[in-house]
Amino acid sequence: MIGPGEVPRLPRGVRVQPDRVRGGWVLLAPERAVTLDAVGQAILAEVDGSRSFGEICARLAAAFGAPEAQIAEDAGGFLSALRERLFLEVSP
Amino acid sequence: MTRPPIAMLAELTHRCPLACPYCSNPLDLVRGAAEMGTEDWARIFREAAGLGVLQLHLSGGEPAARRDLVDLVAAARAAGLYTNLITSGIGLTAARLKALDAAGLDHVQLSLQGTDAAMADAIGGLEGAFARKLEVARQIGEIGFPLTLNAVLHRRNLHQLPRAIEMALELGARRLEVATVQFHGWALRNRDALMPTREQAREAGRIVAEARARLRGRLVIDYVPADYHGDYPKRCMGGWGSTGLNVAPDGTVLPCHAAQTIPGLEFWSAREVPLARIWAENPAFNAYRGTEWMAEPCRSCERKTKDFGGCRCQAMALAGDAGATDPTCVKSPLHADLAARAGAHAAADAAFVFRPAPGRVAV
Ligand code: SF4
Numbered sequence: 398m399i400g401p402g403e404v405p406r407l408p409r410g411v412r413v414q415p416d417r418v419r420g421g422w423v424l425l426a427p428e429r430a431v432t433l434d435a436v437g438q439a440i441l442a443e444v445d446g447s448r449s450f451g452e453i454c455a456r457l458a459a460a461f462g463a464p465e466a467q468i469a470e471d472a473g474g475f476l477s478a479l480r481e482r483l484f485l486e487v488s489p
Numbered sequence: 490m491t492r493p494p495i496a497m498l499a500e501l502t503h504r505c506p507l508a509c510p511y512c513s514n515p516l517d518l519v520r521g522a523a524e525m526g527t528e529d530w531a532r533i534f535r536e537a538a539g540l541g542v543l544q545l546h547l548s549g550g551e552p553a554a555r556r557d558l559v560d561l562v563a564a565a566r567a568a569g570l571y572t573n574l575i576t577s578g579i580g581l582t583a584a585r586l587k588a589l590d591a592a593g594l595d596h597v598q599l600s601l602q603g604t605d606a607a608m609a610d611a612i613g614g615l616e617g618a619f620a621r622k623l624e625v626a627r628q629i630g631e632i633g634f635p636l637t638l639n640a641v642l643h644r645r646n647l648h649q650l651p652r653a654i655e656m657a658l659e660l661g662a663r664r665l666e667v668a669t670v671q672f673h674g675w676a677l678r679n680r681d682a683l684m685p686t687r688e689q690a691r692e693a694g695r696i697v698a699e700a701r702a703r704l705r706g707r708l709v710i711d712y713v714p715a716d717y718h719g720d721y722p723k724r725c726m727g728g729w730g731s732t733g734l735n736v737a738p739d740g741t742v743l744p745c746h747a748a749q750t751i752p753g754l755e756f757w758s759a760r761e762v763p764l765a766r767i768w769a770e771n772p773a774f775n776a777y778r779g780t781e782w783m784a785e786p787c788r789s790c791e792r793k794t795k796d797f798g799g800c801r802c803q804a805m806a807l808a809g810d811a812g813a814t815d816p817t818c819v820k821s822p823l824h825a826d827l828a829a830r831a832g833a834h835a836a837a838d839a840a841f842v843f844r845p846a847p848g849r850v851a852v
């Protein structure tokens with residue numbers, strides 16, 4: 398899992414862009430294109446390489462009016478899965 | 490409406506300084522003079538993006554043999570495509586890599602013919618190629634391009650797999666593709682020289698599984714297991730005409746790189762017909778799209794939307810019928826015979842037939 402003080406960022410070669418033809422957003426990475434749902438897109442929109450995971454969760458909780466613990470669990474799971482595939486880096 | 494493709498492989502040229510005996514280019518190589526120019530390619534990249542393609546693989550031959558490679562990368566990025574360069578590294582200099590960086594190249598996939606000069610230069614047929622490749626790999630790391638190492642493994646070099654995994658880590662690669670040779674193109678001609686033994690194939694699977702567990706979160710390993718020694722075929726290209734397309738150097742648009750081995754299919758050129766129309770209307774793309782074309786045993790098989798009956802080109806090559814079940818499937822009536830033949834190919838002791846330059850005869 399990602400700690401509240403850790404800062405996630407997309408490494409070089411990974412980017413999120415709108416899918417002009419199918420609609421929605423995609424995460425593009427080496428040899429992979431992953432369709433993002435609205436939740437995944439909202440989480441990644443907060444990942445800017447300077448906000449900590451804790452800050453990201455607080456912002457999402459405010460935006461969606463959801464408990465922060467719940468957001469931390471969902472966003473943490475989502476980001477950890479990306480990290481395992483090396484689509485995301487985390488610095489302390 | 491036909492679902493749009495996700496990926497396009499652009500075979501910019503069939504020219505290549507190497508001569509790998511498993512090259513996936515067709516036996517009938519396109520000559521340099523017949524290659525499309527920069528403008529045609531740039532227009533096709535824009536058409537591809539408009540059609541829904543997200544990932545562009547710039548391949549060959551050796552794409553660095555194109556003098557306009559940097560312009561082509563810039564055109565691809567301007568079209569909004571994720572741009573991947575598939576290269577042996579030969580022909581890339583530090584200055585050229587910097588220019589590719591400035592043009593927006595997203596990712597580099599570097600091929601590995603072997604893990605030492607003796608093996609790699611013997612397979613690629615070019616002395617000094619391995620040393621050159623290592624230098625290019627270092628420069629790639631310096632610039633910071635995300636790197637995938639692609640090792641094609643076969644009977645002669647499968648014992649080098651553990652070292653290939655180490656090299657991927659040493660070179661800072663994020664991904665390693667361990668691809669057991671697939672028998673299309675030139676590899677089909679070299680089956681007696683390349684076919685791995687059943688034991689080698691099994692050992693490779695074990696090594697990959699161990700390395701994946703050990704290197705989780707550090708290195709992603711994609712693995713293409715040996716075809717003739719397995720039970721089920723591969724889902725080639727994600728299903729014919731479903732997720733990807735290939736453009737040959739002269740603009741011919743193909744459902745996969747070996748599609749021209751299937752007689753009776755007529756392929757259209759992106760020089761003459763818009764890509765979107767080719768994708769939706771070319772009968773060659775519709776010939777094996779979906780599952781309607783299938784015969785038994787695929788037609789009533791529960792795996793049919795999983796592997797789409799395997800590879801059409803392999804069915805053509807091994808069963809003499811592109812509409813048949815891929816003989817690498819256990820349910821194919823030809824499977825037992827194929828398994829026996831795989832053993833014979835693996836036991837044969839044949840010299841390589843190297844892939845020649847376009848327009849030349851192989852020796
Ligand atoms: S497989 Fe070898 S010969 Fe064929 S294009 Fe790649 S580097 Fe060149």
Ligand code: SF4
Nearest residue numbers: 787790792793798818
């Ligand atoms: S019978 Fe056809 S669909 Fe079923 S597993 Fe074999 S190749 Fe795939």
